Amino acid sequence: MNAPSAQNIERDLTGLWLEKGDTQTQLSGIKRIYTTNLVAYASDHEDGYRVEGILGDMMQYHPGRYILVRPAADTTEAPLRYYVSGRCLSWADPEKRVCCDMVKLVAQKEVIENLYGFAFSILVPDVPVEFWWTGDLPYYSPFFENMASQLSRVWVDSSKFKDPIQSVARLAAFWNKRYPKTNLADMNWIRIQRWQALVAELFDGDWSKYLKDIKQVTIEYGEGSTPLRSLYLAAWLGAQLGWRHHQPRMNDLSKPIMFEGPKGPVEVLLKPIPAPDERADRIFAVGIVTEGEQPAIFTVARDEDPHQVIVRSEINHELAFSRVVTFEHLHSDDVLAIGLKHFEADPVWKKTLQMVGTILVHPDMSLEDKGKA
């Protein structure tokens, strides 16, 4: 094992590709393609395996330099070790292999805290750099702090937060103040995109006139989980439709969320229903009731076939429209791959998170400072 240095890592990678070029393709060699850098941090070595698997899957169709930083399994291990590996796109033409690579940095916890400079030194220049913090939101971590303040985007997965409500409230409260130049992205936001599109299409064209009459929204989610995705969907509806959250701030999402809409109060209920996988915070259905001249109900609901959803609307107690569409379940690698496609800041997500910030109880910001101290 060579001493960890940027030069050694680059040299090992070059060696790796020369080798692969020889054995895998005698004809035209291989092409290394990098469209992004993704630095992922896993908080313990077990999570490290999970994350490594996800990155491996992503590399299959999204070529880039992947850097995984994870803590060593025990304190007797070397302070810092590295491993390089390559992956060629499985579907690429075998004569012209397209490949990219992963560098794994395994370090003692205290080394990790100061590893950001090293991580920066092994990035591929001139392509975007994304940072994925895979686990619970820390109160204070110099590694996180430095990555978040210097990179253009940080990914978190709020479904992995230990105290999701409190952590999301913190993100809403402090992110823009602390990292004004860095975009925050949440994988859970990507996970509800399909639901947003499904709900949105119910109000296309002539039907958009019903939006101002919305009185009640019910979002069903899997019992036993914290309904963060449902909260995001509710906040998105509120933010896009210009509702305000007036009622006292809350941290108990079993109570209705009360908004002030253009024609009076709008009640949003997050309703748990029995679900096969208790931990997954999935949305199962969205029902929207309006109270205008013509009463209407708009629904998007999962079908018995888990790969389908039914979108329908009933106006004046008559079926106005019904549609069945495919619904694919996204794995974490799909979610990230979708997210990485767009580099620009997402203003709708920003507005939604702000709305979440007005719904939830203010977090105890002194804990942030305590962490820092």
Add this chain to the structure above:
Amino acid sequence: MPSPTLLENPLRQGLSSGRVAPPCSLVIYGASGDLTARKLVPALFELYEKHLLPVSFNLIGISRSVISDGDFRAKLKEALVKSKPQITDAIWESFSQHFHYLAGGYDDFKVYQALSAKLDELDEKNGTIGNRIFYLSTPPNVFEVIISNLGAAGLAREDKGFSRIVIEKPFGHDLASAKELNVKVREVFKEHQIYRIDHYLGKETVQNFLVMRFANSIFEPIWDRRHVDHIQITASEDLGVGTRAGYYESSGILRDMFQNHLFQVMCLIAMEPPVIFEADAIRDEKLKILQAIRPFDETTVRTHAIRGQYGPGFLAGEKVPGYRQEEGVAPESTTPTYAAIKIFLDTWRWHGVPFLLRSGKRLPKRTTEAAIQFKEPPNLLFKNNMNGLSPNVLIIRIQPDEGITLKFETKVPGMSMEARTVNMDFRYGTSFAEGTSEAYERLLLDCMLGDATLFIRGDEAEAAWAALMPVLNHWETTKPEGKFPNYEAGSWGPAEADSLLERPWRHWRKV
């Protein structure tokens, strides 16, 4: 009139799903045909799956075949399932719930009245707010009768919503018929309502010409006669004429490929930067290129245009018949299945730079690309050590493997000073996690949205015909000189095409 957009639905704003079509009805003439089942309906299904097809959408198929709504849907389903085997009955039912079929002759006015009534009824029922698209997917001999009947039935009026007409290729058979068709269609529809399709323009890589040229600063300064030696545009097919002999015998390669596809690709490569990225600004610039094509005269019609026809040969080791042996082809046919032409553009930028365009059937493989060959470097520095440097070539591949390659020289590692050409490759499929969409998907969506950028304007169609007419006339009034058929199936075309190259360093690319 401005098309109603979906901006009033605030929930659509900022969604990554993209531009959504407004509510509308799509009427397809010739709906019993191959294009509807194989291209149009699969493209609509893709839009449906991506939530880009509006909830309020009707499809009405019209043709002479007497079939029921149910049979019409069953036929479309059968074709769709071939490419999408995972479609469940529930999804198909839902997708096709607003598909209808009307049987009738294209010259029967009653059918247009019935259509008009049906459209009004569907507007009321499905919220399609009077927006209509009429898609002519019939052979061109019935285009005119359909258009005039649509006009007589008041279906071209835009008083409730938009009314647009999509015209499939070929747009005319020659300059005179294209002009006549333009007159006929403009008697009924205004130019902003007319969408002449060239499906090549729906291809992602073709659109990428514009991004590559005008969103990068490194290409434009060298994109001219001072740096470019010549440009080759190739569209090769390995297939023969197949079942289309009837059509092909009366059209040939120039009408089938040059007047539309190859000329459009040439325009996108050669045009000046438009002032704004808008349909008419872009089409104005393309038109200038077509108008700048140096007219063929009595000499150049012979020296700058080479025709060919395939004889029997071998493709992938298999014996294949010659064109004259194909079913439906006259035994003495002189229809060209291959053409190579040299075009000069009389513009400041391209003066003296040959554009070498070639296309043919039964060539070794199916490829479409444009190659910009730069001038040779002054070979002074390395002339003692190297036997000739290859000039740089920028290749834009349109199919099958969409992407961009730059060929350049590097030193071979070692003690000697030896250079070798290497490729720098960008491939669409590998650099973006998303595949490119089908051309018809993009074009149908653009038409619904009222974006005509990727459609041909009437004056462009005429200018393209005008440029090509001398060659067409010459070929149709004279017999080919020398041996004909003049290339074997499976070869890169007739040897005579080399005469277009003129300079010893120019070669037809083996793509």
